[in-house]
Amino acid sequence: MSNFMELRETLTKSLLTIKGSTYTSGKSEILFRCPYCGDSKKHSTSKHFYVKIPHVEGDLPVYYCHLCNTKGVLSSKTLNAWLDERFDAPQLLNSYVKKASKLAKNRQYANTKVYRLQVPIPNMNDPYTFKKIEYLNNRLGINLTVEDILRFKIIVNLYDLLNLNKVDKLSGSKNYTDLIDEDCIGFLSRDNAYVNFRNTGNRINKRYVMYNIFGVWDNSRAFYIMRSDVDIMNGPVNIHITEGGITLMGVYHHITKQSPGIYAASIGTGFEGTIRYFLKNGLFDAVFHIYPDMDKGMDERSYFEKLKKNIGEYRFLYPIKIIQNHYPGEKDFGITPDKMKPNYYEI
Numbered sequence: 539m540s541n542f543m544e545l546r547e548t549l550t551k552s553l554l555t556i557k558g559s560t561y562t563s564g565k566s567e568i569l570f571r572c573p574y575c576g577d578s579k580k581h582s583t584s585k586h587f588y589v590k591i592p593h594v595e596g597d598l599p600v601y602y603c604h605l606c607n608t609k610g611v612l613s614s615k616t617l618n619a620w621l622d623e624r625f626d627a628p629q630l631l632n633s634y635v636k637k638a639s640k641l642a643k644n645r646q647y648a649n650t651k652v653y654r655l656q657v658p659i660p661n662m663n664d665p666y667t668f669k670k671i672e673y674l675n676n677r678l679g680i681n682l683t684v685e686d687i688l689r690f691k692i693i694v695n696l697y698d699l700l701n702l703n704k705v706d707k708l709s710g711s712k713n714y715t716d717l718i719d720e721d722c723i724g725f726l727s728r729d730n731a732y733v734n735f736r737n738t739g740n741r742i743n744k745r746y747v748m749y750n751i752f753g754v755w756d757n758s759r760a761f762y763i764m765r766s767d768v769d770i771m772n773g774p775v776n777i778h779i780t781e782g783g784i785t786l787m788g789v790y791h792h793i794t795k796q797s798p799g800i801y802a803a804s805i806g807t808g809f810e811g812t813i814r815y816f817l818k819n820g821l822f823d824a825v826f827h828i829y830p831d832m833d834k835g836m837d838e839r840s841y842f843e844k845l846k847k848n849i850g851e852y853r854f855l856y857p858i859k860i861i862q863n864h865y866p867g868e869k870d871f872g873i874t875p876d877k878m879k880p881n882y883y884e885i
């Protein structure tokens with residue numbers, strides 16, 4: 539069997555293990571409930587999330603939600619986030635995607651642009667604004683100023699962002715966008731193409747919502763970087779990487795006490811992808827500090843082995859430190875300082 543046929547077969551088989559998944563009528567796509575927006579709350583069986591199975595060699599496997607407009611090109615990392623068991627042909631998929639992405643016919647899926655966007659000043663007359671800023675302040679034990687909000691590219695009201703930047707087209711339905719605007723507070727991505735929102739209400743099924751501002755397919759730069767003063771002339775730059783934006787704020791305020799450095803949240807890109815981004819962009823002398831979440835039932839030793847393998851060659855070139863919160867019952871640093879018990883490793 540050719541690699542392509544094998545890929546099609548394993549991909550299809552794996553996707554069909556997802557709860558409630560079905561083929562679309564032409565069998566060219568597999569359909570299930572959206573893992574990103576939680577899909578329709580009103581209709582517990584309706585499905586809006588499509589994954590396109592490559593039909594001929596060179597077709598990219600892409601996914602798309604008709605409700606929240608989350609979309610992207612499939613990778614094994616993305617796939618593993620949906621599956622109960624790990625996808626068993628990661629190399630096959632990733633090398634296929636890498637090759638197919640270079641084809642002219644797939645040009646529409648590449649996003650190399652950094653969008654120009656202005657961060658709106660939070661509108662304090664909006665009844666939801668105060669509530670959302672308080673959510674962050676209380677959760678982290680901090681006191682955000684308007685200046686902080688602009689500097690950290692925090693988006694308090696989605697519609698203000700869209701209006702200020704004259705983005706007319708909504709990514710999802712009007713109703714869904716209203717809920718994001720009212721209940722969510724988030725961080726604008728590195729390329730200004732996404733907002734990674736934390737849901738502070740209970741009207742959307744998910745805790746996190748990724749808002750795709752321009753409807754791009756490529757989410758490889760959807761991670762977040764916090765602006766901070768760095769002096770590259772004086773010794774190594776400390777680069778702090780967490781999984782999410784709120785944890786990053788906690789690290790910045792309570793662990794490093796706002797010390798100079800680069801602060802990034804990998805947001806679905808993975809630590810490896812984020813580290814690779816910094817190295818590709820001409821890095822210098824750096825020390826990486828990464829802050830993985832303590833997941834339930836996590837076997838730390840095997841996790842570190844996996845991380846070492848993924849980060850591979852980089853760890854021989856740059857010191858990589860791992861810091862986790864060992865405070866009982868807490869999984870990350872997105873909390874008040876009294877619940878932080880940092881534990882340090884070096885790999």
Ligand SMILES: [Zn+2]
Pocket residue numbers: 572573574575576577586587603604605606607608
């Ligand atoms: Zn969705």
